[in-house]
Amino acid sequence: MIVTVTLNPALDLTYTVDALVPHGTHRVSAVAERPGGKGLNVAAVLAQLGEPVVATGLLGGSTGARISDLLAGHGIAAAFVPIAGETRRTVAVADGDDATGFWEPGPLVSSHEWTAFLERFRALVGSGDVVALSGSLPPGVPADGYATLIGLAAVAGARTVLDTSGEALRHGLAAGPDLAKPNAAELAELFPTADASTAAGASAAAVLAFGARAVVVSRGPLGLVASDADGVWEAAPPERLAGNPTGAGDACVAALARGLRDRTPWPELLADAVALSAAAVAAPVAGSVDLDTYHRLLRALPPRT
Ligand SMILES: Nc1ncnc2c1ncn2[C@@H]1O[C@H](COP(=O)(O)OP(=O)(O)OP(=O)(O)O)[C@@H](O)[C@H]1O
């Protein structure tokens, strides 16, 4: 089983307007809403592929209830812990040319609620599971929150994929996740001397992130570089896709979590992750992939050793 953890989920709202005018009043021609937050994107991509997945995390208030309903509608199994605070919304105003975003702050999580989550996590995660830990930590969750979850998963015999940034990443790496998936900017933020603009630089920088057993650095259209104790592997998309790159990293994590579960060798795993994350660029919204693009690119991407 793959378990995705989303501690700071959001209800993503998109308003479509003709043209965005600051200080103006706008008639909204379409409103779209979807469950958001990186871990929920990972769960949605795995569900689209027909992989068994359970989404856990923290949800509160009427926005949290709406996310639960939407997940049920998408057939995604959910095991969230309720909190008193209201789950945040993100609002994007799209006007055909571009989008303008408004991100609400996450709710404050009490120490009691965090303890309740740890209990739920302990009960949920079992031997052989793969746990994907994605995104930012909401206020009130300790900076070493992911480190605690990585430790609990290890005790349960489960393996972990960590995709976060800043202090949450620094603390999480120290707990020894099986895999970390920073993008080039997240790696450079943590290790300022790192130069992930080349594959060699990305792998050398990844070695600096010594806490993880393996590191996959994602480099946008340049693809992926994986490093572990045995070597370095690289895969690049055969073509640069136009579309929506938000959530490409989450599709990449979905592929990596599945590969970790199946113990897929690196060359095959990276080819799959590159094809799936490019297929996310080709799909209009985060948390979904264009299956035709996925299968076309998989055929074009022979695994490289
Ligand atoms: N334009 C593109 N064309 C083809 N593949 C792409 C493109 N952009 C990204 N990818 C693929 O997606 C992977 C992940 O993208 P990226 O490095 O941007 O992740 P990210 O910054 O973590 O994204 P996010 O956090 O928004 O999900 C890349 O390593 C690459 O394989």
Ligand SMILES: [Mg+2]
């Ligand atoms: Mg990312």
